[in-house]
Amino acid sequence: MSRATKAGAIRAILVFALLLALPFVFTDHWIVNIAFFGLMFAVLAVAWNLIGGYAGYIWLGSIAFFGLGAYALAITFQHVPLTSGYLPFFALIPIGIAIGIVSIPLALLLLRVRAATFAVVSLAVLFVAEIFAFNLDGLTGGPQGLGMALPPFVVTTFERPFYLAMLVLLAAVMFCSWYLAKSKFGLMLFAIKGDEDRARGLGVRTTTVKVIAFALCCGFTGMAGGLWAYYITWIYPQFAMDPNTMFAIILMTYLGGKGTLWGPVLGAFLLAPAKEYFAYTLGGSAFYLIAYAALFLLVMFFLPRGVVPTVADFLARHRRRAAVLASGPRPAGEQVA
């Protein structure tokens, strides 16, 4: 157990060290820009995985909280002077916490229904949020959008602060995800996914557990949204709360491996840069949507568990076979050691 934890810690440190080094090694704007979107989707997918992967609820409204975070930050800095370019990064913390708290009553309401009903009702949450964003002109600017104060960073390393802030956010959400999966709490979530009624029968306080996962998901998604708004500087309802982004996050989670720690991160880093990159290089292939649909279906049918569990299984089998082969001479070897 402790050995596994140690290996996990080393792995995490290595990955984050590499990610931390990236903007200093590859200083090209476009690389850091694409990596920023990769990180953003990783945060979104890991956050979604808390409720969608661990607890098995197809939560289609999370992108509404992305938009909520975006608007919260943008509206805040309509009223607060931008004394320092780094101020909005710190403002994200209270915004994330506030969104998490706001999401709790909604969670209590929504989580009364399950499975497909939950999915539909959560999609309705997204639509309703979008309608509000459009119609509350005074607050959100409505369809005219809302501009952020321009980030006063130097042009040569303009993207770097955003990248690093998103990396910190990823570390935080990964830590939560890891901690939840390791703790009793994670067990409870898995129990809910397996059979919620039985879990409740066994004394799992299913509602509490679900609501906490839900609030964490919403809080982190909102923080990512705020950071996105600051980076993109101009937000419109249809982009801040885009159903297609929602499904892209889910696809990333499934591709990497839902319910796993690293799966959503991997899925995001495979798909998000690929999307930007192919849109750029293939320039307007009309087959974009069809290719996307085909990819979606391929993942669903041929990699339903995702890359991480599939590869892990493959490696485990491989290692077991190796162990069987090696089992003969091992006692002798141990004696020598």
Added chain:
Amino acid sequence: MHLLIYGCILGILLGGVYGLMASGLALVWGIMRVLNIAQAVCVILGSYLAFTAFTVLHVDPMLAVLPISVVMFVFGVGIYYAFLRPIRRDRESLSILVTYAIAIGIEGALGLIYTTSLQHTGTSYATQSFEVGGFQIPTVELYAFLISVAILGLLALMLQRTRLGRALRAATQNPTAARLLGVDIDRVSAVGFGIGISTAAAAGAVYGMIYSFNPNSHYDLIGILLAIVVLGGFGSMRGAIVAALILGVIASVVFIYWPLWANLSFFGVVVVVLLFRPQGLWGVPNWATQ
């Protein structure tokens, strides 16, 4: 007051068409626990088929409804065997994602064939109307309503009176017992999905005479259809039809006075009803899963 009544009339006319679209969604859910996100894009597909029949073959969309239904039935059966039958595990949740992928795939294909320009099936009577008691009744919307009612009537008759209809209803209400009585759930599901898709396309054929549409139009529609099905109670066709009429009237009336908030009123009604009746207005008791 005059406007209010007029709003109700228009709401009922439109609600009938939505009822036809949503009843297929409810039927499919009832039989196989699949939430077909692609239902709306099939409506648009039906609109395009009718549009093509009208502009190329000069066939009136009202007449095209029948061949379109047949073609789309076959299409639906094909979709079922290709994409839905293979989902064994976690069908309720996975089917949402799979049918979403199907939806954007069809959207992409429509974009390739027809481009994303707005189209409209402009029949000679597209802008005609006649007056009844001081109300201008749009001819197209009345025809669309009547066609929808006729198809729904035929569907109801089929469900009530035929062997296949009994099997469909049986599979919805108690799949295990239906299997014990010799119902091949797989085949019934395929047929049910085919019917669901063909009703969507039939509704689409008439929808295309009322509204301009392009391949993206299904995003707006699916929200409405899902709201209707949730309000009516999952899996209940009767519920879907009644909910479609209720929501049609509410949306039309709100539209007259506060157009911006019509969509919200739509979802608002759904949320309020769900608070008090989580199973919707006519939730089908499914004894096998209780």
Added chain:
Amino acid sequence: MSTVLSIRGLIAGYGWGDILHGVDLDVEVGSITCIIGPNGAGKSTLLKTISGLLAARSGDIMFEGRSIVGCTPTSVLSLGIGHVPQDRSLFPLMSVWDNLLMGGYILKDQALVRRRADEVAEMFPIVKERRHERAGALSGGQQKAVEIARSLMLQPKVVLMDELSMGLDPKSRHLAFDTVVRLNRAGRTVLMVEQNARAGLAIADHGAVMEAGTVKLEGSGKSLLDDQEVARLYLGRIDGSALSEGSTA
């Protein structure tokens, strides 16, 4: 008497585990055979395996001399085995009459289905009286009657009845058992599973006690009722509660 249904070494189950661990059982033509035993003994699983809802993993089920292992529910049904399942198996929103018609689903000839329905309705007055009502609106006992009536639509040689008396009040229960006896007199072989062991064995020609996936004891209904050991273990005054302890072993 000859054997109509003969089960040998039957192993079946769900998912990873087996529930039936080698069941042997013979059902005589024209008899009422009653299976009793604690919860989880595999009684319902046995019936489901016979009717093809569950695939047998090993062993054989012979019906009138031919193996029906691997048959679909539809073909088992058409061979002449009807199944009245344990849980409510009516279609609640369909009329009583439509429920009855569903019993003849596998028959292509609709005229024949209607004729059979009329015949069955003659035997079950409740079906006739309430033919237009929704099945879901009937009381538990009435629903059971409709279920039994429905199972007769195909004129099965063998009727499998799972927990006929479950959830019924004493009067309905009495009525239900009466119906079974009537069916049997009319020539149907009945294989029933009964939690209410005493009442079940009382009307049975032959009884079998199942425990932990095998048949432990067999004998005539009367001999089992009189057996001290059986009485102590399985015929406790309160159905089930005392029994489940013994069954976990």
Added chain:
Amino acid sequence: MRSHRFAWAIIGILAVAGSACSSSSTSTTGSKSPVVVGISLSLTGDFSDSGKTEQQGYQLWQSVQNAKGGMLGRQIQLKIVDDASSPDTAVSNYQNLITRDKVDLVFGPFSTLLTAPSALVAARYGYAFPDPADGAPKTLNEHLQNFFLMQPAGPLDTGLTWTRYILSLPADQRPKSVAYISLDDPFLVPAVALDRTAFTAAGIKNVYDNIYPTENVQMTPLVAAIAAAQPDMVVAGTMEADSFDMVKAMVTEKFNPKYLFFMNGASDSANFPTNVGKQNIEGIFSALGWYPEEKTPGNAEFVAEYIKKYGGDASQISADTAEAYTIGQVITEVVEKVGAIDNAKIIQQLHSSYWPSIQGSLAWDADGKPVGTLLLVEWIGGKLEVVYPATDATHAPVVPKPNWP
């Protein structure tokens, strides 16, 4: 076994980064190297139709100009990439174009919604950002020095040509009452507001005023409500499909306002008659920045080359295509005058004087808002005619609008 998982994650990252690096050396440099123009267009997604018509305009300019020897004696090369109608991708694309491919010039995308974030990226790197499509008022409020809306008039001025025409009528011929209806859109709502201010000041009674959403629009009840207010004039802030549906609903409702003005949609000569029916277009007003017969510098050449390259006839040329072509035309002039590809000087030049184009002479204020006006057009005899201002008019206005057939 677990420790291998992260290896996969890293391989994934490296694979993407590596493949990105490997193809980054596509742009070549040399003494007679082409002038590379980077453009992100919505070739897929919601805005793709307009994106494609713009692409036609850019490509037409490229071939016409290259045939004339290009720009500064260098051939023009377009690097057009797809933004799939998404702002994230649009921002990434302009980043890539400017910092990775180091293009010489950038031209704007289609949608207003993508313009603001994209223009900010260009501003960061000091690139001029000529934009073909509607600049929303809020984009202009950013006061970006490098932004230029390549249209004759500002986005809010769509309705002003109509206001000017109506107010030019003798008081007794003016409509007495007006209904305002607008799509909930970044520039239509404020554009309608400008009309309202002008008409209210002129004493025209406001009998109906409402905004409708962009989706699930039921035109029949909406039009019934407008009709119930019995206005003489309807000012409709429409986009495209909604104008078609609104006309149809008006015909169905047998609602005949004397003056009917649509901001957009009704000026689309290719799609408007087919969508609402040729019999239902007579007497409808709209506004235009450009029309095929316009006698402006290079317009005849543009129309002729368009038909040569894409076929069809002049009425099928979209205004979007003309706007995109305009950008090429104006920037060529500016670059030739500056004598070098120098974005700072291009920006300065654009601000300093009037520039001739197929859309007439263009000039901008400090925020990049054009200072000209649009033309008022009306469907007369099944044809779109310019009716106001009188100096450009091809036909006298026909009022009041004849009743629906």
